[in-house]
Amino acid sequence: MTATTVRTGPASLLRFATAGSVDDGKSTLVGRLLHDSKSVLADQLEAVERASRSRGRNAPDLALLTDGLRAEREQGITIDVAYRYFATPRRRFILADTPGHVQYTRNMATGASTAELTVILVDARNGVVEQTRRHAAVAALLRVPHVVLAVNKMDLVDYAEPVFAAIAEEFTVLAAALGVPEITAIPISALAGDNVAEPSARMDWYGGPTVLEHLETVPVSHDLTACPARFPVQYVIRPQTAEHPDYRGYAGQLASGVLRVGDPVTVLPSGRTSTVAALDLLGEPVDTAWAPQSVTVLLADEVDVSRGDLIATDPLPALTRDVEAAVCHLHERPLLPGAKVLLKHTTRTVRALVVEVSHRIDTDTLAAELAPDGLGINDIGRVVLRSAEPLALDHYSDHRRTGSLLLIDPADGTTLTAGMVGGARWIFRGERTDA
Structure with a gap:
């Protein structure tokens, strides 16, 4: 049989994730995007309307389109990463709706690990809070190329431009310190639909794109x-x-x-x-x-x-047993110096030793602190590892897949830590201070 070249064409696909604190409106924004892009089936919408009426709401609660677990519905929070697939005439999307609760920050890291864009929501009444900083730090650590700051619930601050401007400026300063390459700030009301899929007449002072327009037009710059x-x-x-x-x-x-x-x-x-x-x-x-x-x-x-x-193919990745990485610790069990772990890199799993947990990052100040007690859950820091066998490693900034790794508990197979070879620039330039 004669060999042929098969390619499906340059279909435009954007992978993006949402993140933000609890009650900032992530699930409502996702539901609004699905609803306004005509990506919700009629029977799904009818089920949401029935559930909303049973709760005494006249308008459909669009958050119910994404909060699928019973615990999520009962608690009114997102717990697991919910992947949604939808399309417009201009682009196809894979969306990861990630949790906002600090306990589930590790799930946000999972959802953003393959994203080319992250939408970070903040409540216009609260502005940039600790969890906002943590999500921005994770997005920077994972080298997400594009970050959208969605200042939500503008309807609750009378659509005031100074409120939006102050939040956008504070976040822009934070993102610049983290090394985020691109930030786009958009004032929205996910509940009312302002600037989500359609421009808002109540914020005529804003002349930028809607959330959906930006998602449809942002360049997917990283060509694998x-x-x-x-x-x-x-x-x-x-x-x-x-x-x-x-x-x-x-x-x-x-x-x-x-x-x-x-x-x-x-x-x-x-x-x-x-x-x-x-x-x-x-x-x-x-x-x-x-x-x-x-x-x-x-x-x-x-x-x-x-x-x-x-x-x-050339140029080849570095072949080494000594690994320096920026990490996000995902488990309740702390990561301690001297710990014996399994290191998973692509399809290869080898035994490894945590030689050093040099420091963790204070997500409020971005200062590096000594970490004598190791890394706790959701901590971001820097570690040095020694593997039993050589690994072919690329720098994470060059190859997200071949520059990433996981640390696994050899006793029960639990995933402990996600790591990025070489780490983020803002982590390694930090000066150590006594914790």
Whole structure:
């Protein structure tokens, strides 16, 4: 069969996340976006209207479109990350509605880890609060390229421009200190629909885009195909059939870059080199594969390759056992120096030692503090790790997937910590102070 090049076209897709403190209106904003973009089925809307009437509300409570867990409905807060898929004529969206309660900040980190944009909500009556700073810090740590500050509940402050301007200025100063590359501030009322999908006549002093217009037009700037190829091997395929007696393919998802038949590649950590002999996509041979496609790679040489190996093109990632990373600790159990953990990097999991927990970050002042008692839940800090086997690591700022890692409890498999190799600039420039 002749190999062909298959590509579905440059469909515009934006992954974004919402974040904010409890009762800032995240679920209402998400519900409003779904409703006003005509992405809610009629029976779903009828169910929401019935539930709203049973609570004595005349207008539909759009937050019910996203708060799907019983505990969420009972407590009136978002607990888990709720993923929603919707589209407009201009773009497709994958939305992660993340929790606002400080207890669930780790879920916000999960939702924002693959986002290209984060919408951080603040209540116009309260302004920038501690949780706002924490969410901004997590967004900066995860290198989210675009941040939208949605100043919600403007209807409760009489749509006053000075209130919005003061909050936007305070947040902009914070975001600049964190190194957030782009901030867009939008005054909204998610409940009334002001500046969500339609411009608000009650805020004629604001001349910027609505939330939906900005989501539709913000450039998705990070092109995975422009990076060097990184292919973490997930599975080795050896059918050993009469038709394919010598078939040996390596299956996985291309994390970045482009692979073409004939490309020279290096297998890490062994350092063995070969060339791409063939590429299979959905059972069909192709000439080219690009991120984030899932493909099977066949090499021209007999190279020992197994799950967890990385097939890469130049420039190659660093091969090291000593890892310095900025981390967000996700578990109630503290992360302590000397802890033995499993380190998961792409499809590779190795034993590792926490050599040092050097400091944590005060999200209010952005100052680095010594952390002799380790990192507690939701703490952001810097750690040094030593792995039992070499790892092929990129800097997180260059490759979000091959520059990220997880620390796992070897006893029960619990995820403890999310880490970014090299970390954020604002963490490493901080001076240590006595905690």
